[in-house]
Amino acid sequence: MDSQTIVAPMTPAGVSAVAAIRVSGSKVRDVIRLLFGESAIKNLKAREARLATARDYRTIVNGDRKTAQVIDSLLYIFFEGPNSYTGEDVLELYPHGNPIIVRELIQVIKSVECVRLAEPGEYTRRAFLNGRMDLVQAESVADVIHSANRDELKNAHRLLGGALSKKVKTLTEQVMDISARLELDVDFAEEEADPDYSTWGTKIEAIRESVQSILKSFKEKANVSRLPLAVLYGAPNAGKSSLVNALLGEDRILVSDIPGTTRDFVEVRLFLDGGEIRLIDTAGIADKASDALDALSMEKSKEILAEADMKILVVDGNNVIARNDSGACREQSVAEAIQPDLVVISKSDLRASQQDGNLHISSKTGDGLAELRQKMNAALFKKMENSEDLWITSEREKNCLEDALAGIDRTLSLIRTNPAVELIAFEMQLVRRSLQSITGEISSEDVLQKIFAGFCIGK
Template sequence: MEKQTIVAPMTPNGVSAVAAIRVSGPQVKSVVKTLFGEKAVAGLKSHMAKLGTAKWPASVEGGCRTGAVIDSLLYLYFEGPNSYTGEDVLELYPHGNPLIVRDLLQACRMVEGVRLAEPGEYTRRAFLNGKMDLTQAESVADVIHSANRSELENAHRLLGGALSKKVSALTEQVKDISARMELDVDFAEEEADPDYAGWETRFVAIRQSVQGILDSFRGKAEVGRLPLVVLYGAPNAGKSSLVNALLGEDRILVSDIAGTTRDFVEVRLFLDGGEIRLVDTAGLAEKAADALDALSMEKSRQILAEADMKILLVDGTTSVILNPEGVKDPVGMNVHPDLVLQTKADLSRDVALNSVQGQLAISSKTGAGLAELKSALNARLFKNRENSEDLWITSEREKACLEEALAGIDRVLLQLRSNPAVELLAFEMQIVRRALQSITGEISSEDVLQSIFAGFCIGK
């Protein structure tokens, strides 16, 4: 059955230098003809970029825009099956004006048989056309949404087929044992009892492999959570100035008047290892000045309790801290800082940069110590994995399939140790095999596919 041709933007809505639109399906050449003319179709070569001027096609109403220029843009044609979806694909790269993107989408849809793509439909077609298996298809979303480098590297390993190879190897082992079992079922009356001892050893090894993959599971909430870093200290210690210096822009109001920050302010900061949540809290003192000040301090205490890393800022012009253990607790709740920063190093002659472990001297004005601070944050929050080849799974669907396979293996082992019937063993092995095949999509249902791809972006 011939599929409809689909079109959708690959880039988010908004103004940018360049946008991207993808068209996939049997009517791709008709779209090229409609936008760029007959000569453009004659000159199409797969995987070769072309510069063209897209114009409005003749509309059924004969509108005044017919023949008007939409945009001068770069376009790429990929002849199926050598494309992302396995079909003929056209990618358009116009200027990133939302009006241009909208007009191109409308012009493409004027070609008969072309419609807007549904969420995840491009990747779904790639799966159905054999360009990737289901574990790789699911990892596409992880590649897009990874919040740090270790997650991104893991997503790339999944997309590259690392998990698929492991599961396929296990599936082949199960298929081999299952085939031998079913053969024994067919000839059960003609031959002696099979050698169960040899089977048990192989099942134990398969179980360990399945359990190892299952143990690597990390839920979406755990993987997608950004590390939380909280800055705290006395009023006018330089917390807001530090946030602005780290961001490279005046994001937070700064004043010489103590207590300018009344509520905690959260920003996002990109480090080499990934993105973090950085929180600037209201100044803390032993006693609140008023009811509003007391409320601000209470909020600061609450966010400190959630922090992955607590950083105490001390005004370096008024006091020099020798070590974090000796810091006077300004919170009144025995909070131990993970790092102490002596601020305003440009105004203090007594501060020596990086002189004490667990302590840094910084200057938000000159930038002194900021690179060392970022390095310390990165090392603490994004620890390097000891084995870069390790991977973990994040899909609840894959986890459920592995659990089903593991339960089946356990039933097989239990039967093997209690004088089993070959027929029952063969039946359980079919369950294990189907569970493993479901992980990669070798066996799948329409409901499963709909559930997976419905959560994807429109253009992916």
């Protein structure tokens, strides 16, 4: 393992109330001494938050430490290895979130011999190499950070907590037990009677079912992390843009009484209880285009609607003219060929409410907005089947499971043909290695490099 000490900010670049910097390695105490003086080392206690003034003691004038340049007044916490995130001595600094302060602190820390800037994912990589977590848990750290919805976040926490690791460890132990018995039969083949293949087959079949069950839970990360798309559409001046602004709680989109103000679709991000979604405000769809640009805008709106997970028809409450058999209101200027998932009647503050089965809202007063958010959340974040169980999103883990499954199938095929025990024992060794590769008991430098290269610096 790299013997150098590493430093990096844990918070994104930019201005904030508080920033965070992490230092990990054997030079942590030297860093504390440089920033806070010798007295800080003498009184150093693990896991104790301390308020102190960080100074650049390289700027001392005439040997007077009081002349050292003040960097910031901040909190710091020392974690003594191996009881830390990385398993090494760790220092966490919490200065004010001024980029100048963060940059200056890192520069001073890097001036200590054998201290360098951390590479992406290097803290978590060191945690894995030092036995603080296995490879499944290490991969799930990135999932926790980048989860796009609540279900995905819960699953990432289950993986980080070791739920999958425990399943794989149990399977590995079962395979190792069978392998040990097989190899024992190999060693004493001349002294024992023919092996009882039926007993082995039953146990291996049970392992196969468990591996296949985990493999079936695989979901592509791109699909799981994809933000659901809700699209508002309707006639010009139906109140779509006002509704977007009301849902966001800010004036994000230009609103006007002039029909056709929105000529192109506008996409924003909206947080619901289940997670973040993409919300699109489309150009109004009229029965007849006023010009070529208007026709192009309406065509673009229809294309966006084809991609939507939820189509919300916004109808101007002042222009509702009829009710069909199902109770849904229609508006003359809206293309009836587009089937909505939800009909919203806007501008309820300008007219008497009606019991027509539709959702009446007012972007001005906020009436109906909470119910709209609830309906959107229920439609876009449907409760997943077997939500108490977990799923995997790592292609690497999927490939390892497929290799294990293929090895098990070869083993079962060999058992049916009554072969030499040595062949079965060899196949089971391959199965064990595939399972151990999932948790990182067996791993190559190339695999580790690929996994942690996708992490952010500071994690």
